[in-house]
Amino acid sequence: MNAVEIEEAVSALARQPFDADEFPYAFLQAFGRKDVELKRLRKNNTSDVVGGVLRRDSIHIAVAAPGEVGATLAALRDSPKSAANRVKFLIATDGDEVQAEETATGEFRSFPLPELDRHFGFFLPLAGISAVRQIKDNPIDVKAVGRLNKLYLELLRENPDWAKEEKRPELNRLMARLVFCFFAEDTGIFIGDTLFTASIRQFSEDRAGLTNTDQVLAQLFLAMSTPTKENGNPTSRFRQAAGVKAYADVFPYVNGGLFEDAGAVPRFSRAARNYLLHAGELDWKEINPDIFGSMIQAVAEDDERASLGMHYTSVPNILKVLNPLFLDELNEKLGEAGDSVRKLRALRRRLSRIRVFDPACGSGNFLVIAYRQMREIEHEIVKRTGDDPKSVIPLTNFYGIEIKGFAAEIARLALLIAEFQADSRLISQQAARSMVLPLHKSGKIVEGNALRLDWLEVCPPAAPVTEERDLGGPTGQLALEESRLSDRDEVETYICGNPPYIWSNDQTAAQKEEIEISFSSRTKGWKQLNYVSGWFIKAAEYNSAHGAHSAFVSINTICQGQHVELLWPSLLRLGVHIEFAHTSFKWSNLSTNNAGVTVVIVGLSGNTKIRARPVLYSECENKAVERREAENISPYLVPGPDLIVRKASRPLAAVANMARGNMPYDGGNLLLSPEQVTAEIPTDRMSLVRRIFGSEEFIYGAVRYCLWIRDDVVDWAMETPSIAKRIGLTREARLRSSDVGAQALALTPHRFREMNAGNRLTIVIPAVSSENRPYLTAGLIGASDVLTNRNYGIFDGELWNLALLSSKMHLVWIATVCGRLEMRYSYTNTLGWNTFPVPPLTTQDKADLTRCAEDILLAREAHFPATIADLYDPEAMPDDLRRAHERNDETLERIYIGRRFRNDTERLEHLFALYTKMTASDAGPGKKSLSKSPRKRKEKAA
DNA sequence: GATCCGACATAGT
DNA sequence: ACTATGTCGGATC
Numbered sequence: 001m002n003a004v005e006i007e008e009a010v011s012a013l014a015r016q017p018f019d020a021d022e023f024p025y026a027f028l029q030a031f032g033r034k035d036v037e038l039k040r041l042r043k044n045n046t047s048d049v050v051g052g053v054l055r056r057d058s059i060h061i062a063v064a065a066p067g068e069v070g071a072t073l074a075a076l077r078d079s080p081k082s083a084a085n086r087v088k089f090l091i092a093t094d095g096d097e098v099q100a101e102e103t104a105t106g107e108f109r110s111f112p113l114p115e116l117d118r119h120f121g122f123f124l125p126l127a128g129i130s131a132v133r134q135i136k137d138n139p140i141d142v143k144a145v146g147r148l149n150k151l152y153l154e155l156l157r158e159n160p161d162w163a164k165e166e167k168r169p170e171l172n173r174l175m176a177r178l179v180f181c182f183f184a185e186d187t188g189i190f191i192g193d194t195l196f197t198a199s200i201r202q203f204s205e206d207r208a209g210l211t212n213t214d215q216v217l218a219q220l221f222l223a224m225s226t227p228t229k230e231n232g233n234p235t236s237r238f239r240q241a242a243g244v245k246a247y248a249d250v251f252p253y254v255n256g257g258l259f260e261d262a263g264a265v266p267r268f269s270r271a272a273r274n275y276l277l278h279a280g281e282l283d284w285k286e287i288n289p290d291i292f293g294s295m296i297q298a299v300a301e302d303d304e305r306a307s308l309g310m311h312y313t314s315v316p317n318i319l320k321v322l323n324p325l326f327l328d329e330l331n332e333k334l335g336e337a338g339d340s341v342r343k344l345r346a347l348r349r350r351l352s353r354i355r356v357f358d359p360a361c362g363s364g365n366f367l368v369i370a371y372r373q374m375r376e377i378e379h380e381i382v383k384r385t386g387d388d389p390k391s392v393i394p395l396t397n398f399y400g401i402e403i404k405g406f407a408a409e410i411a412r413l414a415l416l417i418a419e420f421q422a423d424s425r426l427i428s429q430q431a432a433r434s435m436v437l438p439l440h441k442s443g444k445i446v447e448g449n450a451l452r453l454d455w456l457e458v459c460p461p462a463a464p465v466t467e468e469r470d471l472g473g474p475t476g477q478l479a480l481e482e483s484r485l486s487d488r489d490e491v492e493t494y495i496c497g498n499p500p501y502i503w504s505n506d507q508t509a510a511q512k513e514e515i516e517i518s519f520s521s522r523t524k525g526w527k528q529l530n531y532v533s534g535w536f537i538k539a540a541e542y543n544s545a546h547g548a549h550s551a552f553v554s555i556n557t558i559c560q561g562q563h564v565e566l567l568w569p570s571l572l573r574l575g576v577h578i579e580f581a582h583t584s585f586k587w588s589n590l591s592t593n594n595a596g597v598t599v600v601i602v603g604l605s606g607n608t609k610i611r612a613r614p615v616l617y618s619e620c621e622n623k624a625v626e627r628r629e630a631e632n633i634s635p636y637l638v639p640g641p642d643l644i645v646r647k648a649s650r651p652l653a654a655v656a657n658m659a660r661g662n663m664p665y666d667g668g669n670l671l672l673s674p675e676q677v678t679a680e681i682p683t684d685r686m687s688l689v690r691r692i693f694g695s696e697e698f699i700y701g702a703v704r705y706c707l708w709i710r711d712d713v714v715d716w717a718m719e720t721p722s723i724a725k726r727i728g729l730t731r732e733a734r735l736r737s738s739d740v741g742a743q744a745l746a747l748t749p750h751r752f753r754e755m756n757a758g759n760r761l762t763i764v765i766p767a768v769s770s771e772n773r774p775y776l777t778a779g780l781i782g783a784s785d786v787l788t789n790r791n792y793g794i795f796d797g798e799l800w801n802l803a804l805l806s807s808k809m810h811l812v813w814i815a816t817v818c819g820r821l822e823m824r825y826s827y828t829n830t831l832g833w834n835t836f837p838v839p840p841l842t843t844q845d846k847a848d849l850t851r852c853a854e855d856i857l858l859a860r861e862a863h864f865p866a867t868i869a870d871l872y873d874p875e876a877m878p879d880d881l882r883r884a885h886e887r888n889d890e891t892l893e894r895i896y897i898g899r900r901f902r903n904d905t906e907r908l909e910h911l912f913a914l915y916t917k918m919t920a921s922d923a924g925p926g927k928k929s930l931s932k933s934p935r936k937r938k939e940k941a942a
Numbered sequence: 943g944a945t946c947c948g949a950c951a952t953a954g955t
Numbered sequence: 956a957c958t959a960t961g962t963c964g965g966a967t968c
Contacts, residue, residue: 057956501949505965527967528946555949562946587949597949649944660944665964695961739965741943754944767946768961789945790962819946824960828946869960 006031006127007120007142014116018095024053024061027091031126046085049075054085058126061091073099088125141292144182147279148175148296154275159266170264172406176413177221178276179296180258182284183417187424188433190251196220197280203247206273213268213276219245222262224254227438256439258413289414289421293363296410312362313498313553314588318369320625321601324580324615325551326354326494327373334377337384344381351378352392353490357459357548358497359450359535361400364411366496367443368418371398375422389427390435395419398443399459401450412442450499451514451534459493461546495539495550501597502531503557522570530558533567536602543606544574551603556584559600559637561819561831565646568635572642575607578633582625583618584823598822600637636816639905643912645817647830652918653838655804656763656797658829661693661787662752664706665745667733669726670752672705680722688717693781694790695766701867708757708786709750717750757786758795763802765792771823773872775885776814778805780857792829800841800849806856808889809896810836812907837914845895852888859884 009030019026025038033055047054049072052062060082064072072092076082082090082103091100099110100122109119121142152175156163162171183189185196192198199220204213226242239249268276295312319327330351337343356370374393382389395415402408416439423432446458502511504527511531518537519526532554539550557563559581582601601617613629616639620626630639651657664670671692672680681689692706707726709717718724731749734742745753765778767790780802787793794801804810813836819826827833841849859881860871871881893900893907896914901907 503946503948504967505947525968530947557947596951599949647946663944663964699961737964741965766961770960772959788962789964821948821961822950826946830945 006124007117007146010120010123011117014114018113020051020063020095023063023093023095027061028053028055028059028126031123046081048079048081052076052079054081054087056085056087058087059089059091060085060087061089064092064094066094066096069094069097069099073101077101089123141288141295144179144279144282144284144287144292145295147275147282148179151175151178151272151275151279154269154272155266158269158272162266169405169409171266172409173258173263174265175296175406176409177258177263178279179284179410180254180413180416181220182280182282183287183420184254185280186284187420188429189420189436194280195250197277199247199251200273200280201277204268204273206270211268211270211273213273214265217268218262218265219248220251221259221265223248223251225259225261225263227253227255253438256416257441258416258439287417289364289368289417293365293368293407293410293414296363313365315369317498317553317587318366319373320582320617321496321498321551321553321603322366322370322373324617325496325549325603326492327370327377330374330377334380337381339384341385344385345387348378348381348385348387348392350492351381352394352397353492354393355397355399355459355491355493357399357455357493357495359401359455359458359495359538360497360499361402361408361411361445362404362498363402363407364398364400364414364443364445366498367398367400367411368414370494370496371395371415371418372422375426379426389431391419391423391426395440395442396444400443400445401448401453401455401458402445403447403449405447408445408447411445415443449514451518451538455538455542456546459542493542493546493548495542495548496552497535498553499532499535501555504528504530507531519570522573523566525562525566528562529566530555530563532558533563536567536604537570540571540574540576540604543576543604547606547608549579549603549605551580551601553599553601556598556600557819559602559635561817561826561828562647563819564635564817565644568642568644571604572635576604577642578614578635578637579603579605580615580617581633581637583616583637584820585619586822596822598820602637638816638908640909640912643916645831645835645915646919648834649830651834651836652915653836654840655833655836655838656794656801658765658792658794658833659756660754660829661767661789661791661793662754662756663789665734665737665742665753666730667736669729669733670707672707674703674705677705680726682720685717685720685723688713688723691782691785692788693764693785694788695768696790698764698766698779698781698791699769699777699868701865706752706786707750708752708755710755711748711751714750754789756793756795758793759783760796762787763794763797763799763805765805765827767791767827768821768824769827771815771820771825772874774874774877774882775806775808775872776811776825776827777868777872778802779860779868792827792833798846798850799853800846802856803849803853803888803892804836804838805833806853806885806888807892808885808904809892809901809907809911812904813837813911816908835915837911837918839896839914841895848891849888849895852884852891855884856881856888 013026013030016026025042028041029035029038041053041055045053047060047062049060049062051064051072052060054060060076060079062072062076069092073090076090076092087103089100089102091098093099093113096113097110098113098116099108100119101108102122102125107122109122111119152171155171161167181190181196185193190196200213200216204211204216222242223239223244226239226244229238330347333347337347351374354374356367358364358366361367371393375391378391378393379389381387398415400408400411402411420432420436423435444458446453507515512527515526515529515531515534518534519529522537532552535552536554536558539552542548543550558567580603584598584600587597587599613631614633616628616630616633616637618626618628628639632639632641634640634642635644672689677689688707688709689705690708692704694704696702697704707717707723718727727749731746734746734749737743745751760783762781762785763778764781764787765776769777781787814825814827814832817835818828818832859878860866860868862880863871863878870876871878890900896910901910
């Protein structure tokens with residue numbers, strides 16, 4: 001259940017007659033507990049309080065005798081079972097009053113039962129939704145979205161023609177208008193705090209099956225789009241001429257684009273009318289334009305309705321972008337200005353010339369937060385100078401591109417609401433009301449595809465702000481004056497946002513084409529770029545040509561592995577630099593079903609820098625954010641030069657070759673459990689069975705077998721029916737695949753896609769493994785064992801290679817240049833092993849390293865049967881194994897520089913330097929040519 | 943013929 | 956429902 005559904009269920013419960021026996025279960029049910037769970041709870045209730053029900057890790061709830069609520073809550077609190085079962089909430093009610101306590105915080109609430117729905121945010125953790133302050137104290141956003149969603153669906157049901165593409169904009173506009181009207185009547189923008197809802201209730205009829213709500217709404221909208229004599233200019237068509245009826249004439253002129261014309265209104269069924277009135281009953285004053293906006297976005301999108309838009313960027317994450325991008329610097333300037341009126345006024349002028357542009361703006365979160373923060377700074381300036389408090393920050397300085405029409409509409413509205421709220425809060429309610437109408441121009445939000453639009457047309461090259469404001473809105477006069485005073489001031493542009501991430505395999509043809517347009521002339525590998533790359537290149541182009549600065553939240557792989565060589569040369573060639581960055585952190589917002597993705601934030605400069613030193617932020621274990629200054633931040637988001645490690649098909653250093661394991665591509669038919677081996681494979685065919693290792697088998701010691709059938713023994717293998725059957729099933733599975741490569745493999749169904757194996761021994765390294773272990777866990781498997789594609793192997797290689805793989809040096813290298821799965825290490829031969837810089841090794845070096853590798857293996861063996869996972873548990877790594885690794889590191893690092901490295905930073909610096917040297921001598925003075933050598937290409941063509 | 947990747951996937955607890 | 960930690964196979968080179 002999402003928050004909206006829970007709100008509805010809780011409201012329903014609050015209205016129901018009180019049933020003492022059932023209430024605890026009904027309560028749990030309202031918070032999304034499943035029927036099976038409730039059934040189990042009824043049978044097996046461990047509460048020791050009379051009338052109590054206890055659910056482990058969740059709640060201890062009891063129905064009290066009339067008037068005994070306080071005593072019952074105390075009993076719940078004192079019950080040893082509450083603590084033992086780590087209960088989150090204690091609740092007691094007698095049917096009239098409710099008392100509740102959150103155990104973790106001690107927060108206490110007491111309220112009449114019918115008001116339960118007002119407090120549902122308090123209990124949201126019961127449903128696994130961690131309540132952020134704003135939602136907890138202010139469930140209005142959730143309620144509002146739920147009710148609008150109902151209305152939207154009902155309107156579509158009643159007016160199927162409005163679901164068509166060409167009608168959608170009108171429906172979107174209608175919803176935005178309604179939100180504005182609800183907001184306006186609750187904030188005193190309309191005179192009388194129920195003017196809008198009451199007018200509808202009063203003047204629209206409610207007869208069975210028929211309402212004229214649409215006509216009434218059309219009248220009200222007509223009034224709001226038509227000037228009165230006082231505020232119209234002489235050419236306006238005034239109310240009377242426009243045919244505005246008397247009951248609508250009490251509404252003010254609003255226009256501002258939102259009410260540009262009367263607009264069409266769809267038919268309202270009786271239910272739709274009720275939903276409309278019901279929505280109007282909420283108190284819209286406290287709406288959060290950011291939260292509400294991102295949630296309401298889902299109302300109009302079929303694919304998002306299930307999650308109800310809980311995937312928006314949270315305010316803390318938005319600030320991680322905006323603060324280093326420009327807000328920190330403004331606050332710094334504010335501090336420096338002190339009480340100097342001249343400096344303060346200059347800073348205020350600067351604020352009026354800052355443009356914020358989000359080319360993936362959704363419902364405008366980033367823009368709204370940026371606006372709010374800028375208003376706070378301006379407010380502080382005004383407090384110190386005593387100047388006119390009317391804001392000089394025009395909404396027209398806020399630009400956006402959004403592909404979904406409804407979201408774009410909401411973004412414009414959200415900015416207007418944010419402005420009104422800022423005026424109310426920072427100046428006065430009265431001033432806010434007097435300034436708000438008629439609405440002036442909101443942010444310039446363009447509906448369209450950001451990768452196909454010309455950003456310069458959306459947000460034209462910096463020019464002084466001289467935009468005529470609509471009929472002297474709140475900031476118009478002052479903004480004009482200011483801009484006249486300071487035409488020579490520079491306009492600053494900051495690009496920000498959270499664009500969509502789609503990896504190359506999941507992109508649609510259209511999306512691929514968009515990437516092609518931006519990248520095909522820049523890089524060969526554009527087909528493998530993540531969709532988000534499109535925003536980076538367009539921002540870099542804009543920055544570099546117009547001195548803007550940009551910062552995006554992005555999937556972290558943009559700064560890892562192959563992406564670095566695919567994307568970053570194109571960016572760096574434009575002369576942009578990483579001005580600040582935030583290293584990987586896990587995406588999170590209010591949602592229970594958070595997107596499973598790890599992100600970075602990358603801030604790009606224009607071709608001039610505003611900061612002397614770039615700043616690198618990273619989240620420590622305790623969630624605090626560490627701030628480091630650096631000479632330069634590399635595309636890998638580590639301090640260091642803009643060095644890019646490119647895939648190599650052979651090792652640069654004189655080390656063994658590494659190949660990938662073997663991909664089954666078998667629908668599970670070539671793989672066997674030990675039981676299947678005993679049951680299906682006759683003893684005289686056991687030579688066809690080998691033990692096979694994926695990452696998991698290697699790390700956890702799980703046992704799995706496979707059919708390993710060389711071409712010369714296929715016929716002999718096929719004699720056994722159970723084996724023949726498995727081969728047949730493999731053929732079918734491969735034929736079913738949509739992949740042409742897989743279908744070709746159907747011709748050799750006895751084979752894995754590859755058949756790589758060692759004759760003597762194989763050095764193994766898992767493709768994906770936990771980042772929590774102190775070393776990469778390479779090891780050995782036997783002569784007859786084989787690998788799946790989840791491992792890389794050095795077949796029949798010398799043991800000193802294992803010493804390299806097991807070293808801190810290698811870990812540091814892999815952690816930096818290879819890709820990651822979330823935070824896991826994602827090892828690859830071409831990026832990690834073949835590029836690993838190793839100095840030339842003497843025979844003695846190799847002998848020393850071989851001994852080190854043997855010692856590591858011996859230390860592991862001493863703990864038989866501990867698995868690799870046991871041995872490298874970060875908390876419990878055995879001392880002798882740790883010492884063996886220490887000796888290995890000591891030996892290897894002496895080979896590099898004659899002593900131990902002081903830390904990982906020094907290790908990485910040295911490795912990068914060595915890499916530069918090795919690639920320079922390798923590719924000659926022309927430096928790395930992107931393509932293969934001419935000779936090789938010819939070979940390929942032949 | 944060989945691969946890097948995943949607004950992830952899934953087994954445990 | 957979190958937490959921990961790696962499957963699997965495809966479009967692409």
